[in-house]
């Protein structure tokens with residue numbers, strides 16, 4: 146669980162699984178190979194319900210997620 150300016154996020158570090166799937170990293174718009182270590186994060190607020198939150202999971206490169214966490218935009 147991490148606090149971010151846009152709310153709380155559930156964050157999981159995955160070490161990579163035996164899959165050929167890859168995902169689009171929201172941080173850099175490049176592919177994240179599912180077989181490589183990366184970060185999975187989704188909103189913890191549960192406004193849309195747990196199932197929607199699961200569907201909203203995002204796969205990030207570790208450095209991209211760290212950059213996002215460090216950015217902390219302020220109005």
Ligand SMILES: [Zn+2]
Nearest residue numbers: 170173206209
């Ligand atoms: Zn990335």
